[in-house]
Amino acid sequence: MSMTIPWNTGDLLDEVQQRAGTAVSACFQCHKCSTGCPIGPEMDFLPSQVMRLVHLGAEAEVLGSQSIWLCASCEACTTRCPMGIDIAGVMDALRIMAIDRQVALPDAHGREFNRSFLGRVRRHGRVFEVGMMASYKLRTGDLFSDVGKVPQMLTKGKLSLLPKRSGSAGEVREVFRRADEEGRGEKGGGRDATGLSHNVAQPPSAVRNSPTQPGAAVPQVEEEKRS
Amino acid sequence: MKYAYFPGCSLESTAWDFDRSTRAVCRALGIELEEIPDWVCCGSTPAHASNASLAVALPVLNLQKAQAAGLPVMAACASCYARLRTANHKVRNEASERHSAERITGKPYDGGVEVHHVLDVLVNHFGLEKIRAAVGQVADLPATTENSKRRAGWQPAPRLAGLRVACYYGCLLTRPPEIVAFDNPEQPTSMDDLVAAAGAEPVAWPYKTECCGASLSMTHADVVGRLGHRLLSMARQAGAECLVVACPLCQVNLDLRQADAAKAHGAIPATPVLYVTQLLGLALGLSFQEVGLKALTIRAEGLLSRGDKVAQPPTLTPCPSPASGRGEFCSGGKL
Numbered sequence: 001m002s003m004t005i006p007w008n009t010g011d012l013l014d015e016v017q018q019r020a021g022t023a024v025s026a027c028f029q030c031h032k033c034s035t036g037c038p039i040g041p042e043m044d045f046l047p048s049q050v051m052r053l054v055h056l057g058a059e060a061e062v063l064g065s066q067s068i069w070l071c072a073s074c075e076a077c078t079t080r081c082p083m084g085i086d087i088a089g090v091m092d093a094l095r096i097m098a099i100d101r102q103v104a105l106p107d108a109h110g111r112e113f114n115r116s117f118l119g120r121v122r123r124h125g126r127v128f129e130v131g132m133m134a135s136y137k138l139r140t141g142d143l144f145s146d147v148g149k150v151p152q153m154l155t156k157g158k159l160s161l162l163p164k165r166s167g168s169a170g171e172v173r174e175v176f177r178r179a180d181e182e183g184r185g186e187k188g189g190g191r192d193a194t195g196l197s198h199n200v201a202q203p204p205s206a207v208r209n210s211p212t213q214p215g216a217a218v219p220q221v222e223e224e225k226r227s
Numbered sequence: 228m229k230y231a232y233f234p235g236c237s238l239e240s241t242a243w244d245f246d247r248s249t250r251a252v253c254r255a256l257g258i259e260l261e262e263i264p265d266w267v268c269c270g271s272t273p274a275h276a277s278n279a280s281l282a283v284a285l286p287v288l289n290l291q292k293a294q295a296a297g298l299p300v301m302a303a304c305a306s307c308y309a310r311l312r313t314a315n316h317k318v319r320n321e322a323s324e325r326h327s328a329e330r331i332t333g334k335p336y337d338g339g340v341e342v343h344h345v346l347d348v349l350v351n352h353f354g355l356e357k358i359r360a361a362v363g364q365v366a367d368l369p370a371t372t373e374n375s376k377r378r379a380g381w382q383p384a385p386r387l388a389g390l391r392v393a394c395y396y397g398c399l400l401t402r403p404p405e406i407v408a409f410d411n412p413e414q415p416t417s418m419d420d421l422v423a424a425a426g427a428e429p430v431a432w433p434y435k436t437e438c439c440g441a442s443l444s445m446t447h448a449d450v451v452g453r454l455g456h457r458l459l460s461m462a463r464q465a466g467a468e469c470l471v472v473a474c475p476l477c478q479v480n481l482d483l484r485q486a487d488a489a490k491a492h493g494a495i496p497a498t499p500v501l502y503v504t505q506l507l508g509l510a511l512g513l514s515f516q517e518v519g520l521k522a523l524t525i526r527a528e529g530l531l532s533r534g535d536k537v538a539q540p541p542t543l544t545p546c547p548s549p550a551s552g553r554g555e556f557c558s559g560g561k562l
Contacts, residue, residue, distance in 0.1 A: 019279070021321070038438040042450050070447065073272050074398035074438035079412050086403075095276045109446035114273035121268040121285070127236035136445060145448065149483060156522050158241045167265035168288070171332075175284050178331040185278025 008057035016054050019093035019184075026083040027051040033077035033087050043067040044106075047077050047087050054090070063098040067091075069110035099186045112139040114186075122176045125166030130159055228352065230301035230343070231293040232260035233311065235475075236268050237304055242475035244519030248504035249303045249345055251518060255511045256353060256361060260301065263292050269310040272442045283324055284331040286314035290340045291332060299341040301348050303504075305474035306441075309399035309407060311342045316406045344400060345504065346473050347409040350417040358424045362510045387510050390427040390530070393467035394418035394503070395458065397477040398438050412436065418503055422471060425510035432465035434458050439480040448487070451480050456492035459485065469499040469530060471506050478502060482524045499527035 017024050027048070034046035044066045045053060053062040062068070068091050077087035098105065105111060116136035120128045137143050153159045166172065179185070238246035253260050266289050275282035290311065293300045302308040317324040319338035329335055349358065396415045404412040413436065419429035437458060440451035459481060462470055472478050482500040489495050501523065508518035509531060520527060 038440070038454055039443075039450060041453075042447070070443070070450070072398075072438050072441045072443050073276070074441065075402035076398065076436075076438065079402045079404060092276050092279070096279065099277070110276070113442070113446045114277045117271070117273040118277060118281075121270065121274075125265075125267040126239070127268050127271075129236075129240050133445075152524070153241070153483075156524075157243055158522065160240055164236075164239050166267045168267050171288065172267050172285070174333070175288060175331055176281065178333075179278055179281040179284055182280040182327055182331065184280045184327075 003058065003061060005056050005058045005061075010057065012057045012059050012062075013054055015097070016090060016093050019096065020086060020089040022086040022089055023083070024051055024054050024085060024090055026085055027055070027081075028083065030082060032080050032082060036076045036080055038074060038076065039067075039070045039072055043070055047071075047091075050094070051085070051087065051090070054094075060103075062094060063101060063103045064106065066106045068094045068098065069105065069107070096185045109140055109142075112136055115139065118176075120163070122173060123169070124163045125169035125172040126164055128160075128163035130161055131163060228257070228348075229259040229261065229298055230348065231296050231298035232262045233266055233269075233289060233293075233300050233302040233307060234262065235266075235302065235304040235307035236271075237306075237475035241479055242304070242502075244522035245303055245475055245478070245502045245504065248502055248508045248513075248518040251513050252349070252504045252508045252511065253345075255508070255513065256349075256358070258348065258353060261296065261298060263289055263296070263300070266292065269307045271306055271310060275310070275313075280327050280331060282310070283314045283317050283328045286311045287318065287328040287336050288332050290315065290338075290342070291334050291336050294336070294340045299343060301343050301345055303345045303473075305344065305397060305399045306476060308342065308344045309402075312406050315340070315342060344407075344409065344473070346400065346417055346421065349507070350421050351409060355420055355424045358421065358507070362424060362426055387426040387506070387531070391430050391466050391468050392422050392427045392506070393432050393462035393465060393470045394422055394429050394435060395439075395462070395470050395472050395477060395481070395500075396435050397472065397474045398436065398441065400473060401436055418471065418473065421503060421507060425507050427506065427510075430462075430465045430467045432462055432467065434461045439477045441476050441480070444476065444480050444484070448484065449491070451484055452488040452491045455481050455484055456488040456495065459488065459495050459498050460493075463495060463498060467498070469501060469527060471501050471503040473503050485525055497525045499523055499525045499530055501527055 013024060029048055029052060031046070031048045034040055034048040037043070037047050040046055045062070046067070050062060050065065050067055071088065071091040073088050073091070075088045078085070078089065081087055095110070099111060113136055116132050116139060117127060119135055120132045150159065234246050250260060268285060269289065270282050270285035274285055290300065300311060302311055314328070315338045318328055318336060325336070325338070343352070396410070396418060399407070401407060401410050401412040401415050410417045415435060422429045434457070438454060439458060440447070440454045444451045459470070470481060472481070478500055485495070485498065505518040505520060509515070515521070515528060
């Protein structure tokens with residue numbers, strides 16, 4: 001696999017370090033994170049390669065990668081990194097940046113799951129599994145997976161058909177609204193009263209300048225060239 | 228001993244048996260729990276993967292409620308535990324995080340509430356000595372109504388003697404160590420000690436802290452199947468007859484998805500996956516019902532009644548080679 005990466009201004013590295021609050025630049029490619037990553041076999045870029053892409057300023061590759069959505073946040077990499085880099089935190093920052101810049105995602109399941117989950121929390125103050133699953137399935141069109149498990153889960157009392165509302169649901173809604181204003185992540189994190197907003201079909205090279213850095217010279221990223 | 232109890236959303240639904248057994252065990256041992264009034268979701272992975280401010284503010288909302296009650300927090304779900312601890316860590320160490328959390332929740336919070344996991348509470352606060360004593364001697368249990376009722380029909384728990392158990396800690400009980408910090412991140416032992424104190428036999432195995440795939444369960448069930456199969460096969464190979472866990476996601480991924488994992492990656496003998504509080508509860512003389520044992524997909528009653536009658540758990544698919552004593556491992560040659 002070869003790729004052409006434009007002149008590296010270092011802006012990507014700066015932004016990731018600032019958002020994740022960790023020194024990605026300290027990575028010297030020992031691959032300890034990749035060796036221990038449970039999801040390694042399914043990833044397109046291993047965690048150490050993700051760190052390297054950030055060094056190289058390869059914004060389109062890293063923000064459009066499958067890996068950042070496959071990361072299970074198990075923190076094995078963060079725990080083992082000899083340079084103390086919070087690699088799982090970097091994955092979070094990259095996911096947030098990918099949404100921020102409206103990058104075309106290789107598959108939108110991770111984002112849609114997050115939205116469905118947070119949509120329930122925003123509404124009820126707690127997760128309501130049945131509602132969350134229904135919303136997720138509608139958003140992704142993945143209607144039939146695991147449906148066979150539902151009757152069994154219902155008989156075992158593992159699913160409730162009615163939401164369990166927290167008495168602080170109103171407070172939670174206010175927290176979501178103010179968190180939106182802070183601008184450190186997806187706005188309306190799961191706005192979803194009815195919301196089936198599919199941003200799945202974005203134009204392929206939809207990498208925009210970050211709204212958090214107006215005027216900053218974000219490099220014009222060339223389209224991926226892979227052979 | 229009194230704690231502000233944070234059950235978390237899973238314990239209201241998929242993991243109701245974890246909730247029931249946690250409360251029952253604490254009641255039996257005289258650990259007082261006061262549920263945080265109107266607690267809200269900790270945000271879990273979707274929050275920290277979507278919005279950095281929200282990921283701190285939601286846990287802080289709960290911690291503020293606990294602070295008002297003047298109690299340390301005890302969480303049962305490993306993921307909630309990690310989110311509450313992470314929020315505390317950020318508020319304590321980064322002024323900007325604290326300001327952001329206070330601005331969003333509209334209330335002050337200094338990170339002053341201690342957060343513990345039920346495993347930490349049982350092993351390190353309550354103490355293994357006292358648990359060992361309580362398991363052997365129900366008469367030594369605190370004199371509560373439940374305990375006096377229990378004492379009447381109680382017998383020492385023969386069903387756990389010789390039961391080989393793989394303790395599975397998963398990711399978030401021990402990682403990252405600077406945030407959770409009650410056990411070794413690579414070679415934890417607290418659950419093994421607790422299981423031994425309960426009278427069962429913890430096996431040595433290498434995948435104690437390997438990830439089960441966690442919330443990829445919804446989005447990439449195939450990955451969870453692969454990881455679950457690896458874990459279950461290794462536990463079996465190490466001689467375990469069942470697993471114990473302390474996280475609702477681990478339990479669902481290894482139990483509810485076990486049949487799928489076996490179908491996709493090769494046969495494994497059906498292996499019950501219990502919450503550690505269920506196992507401890509049984510050792511303390513609680514009934515199957517009191518620890519919610521019927522919620523398990525792979526039933527454990529047979530295995531746990533062995534002392535009385537039944538011997539082996541049922542197998543999903545017949546093993547090609549006959550069981551060979553300790554390592555009756557059967558993965559269709561796919562390990």
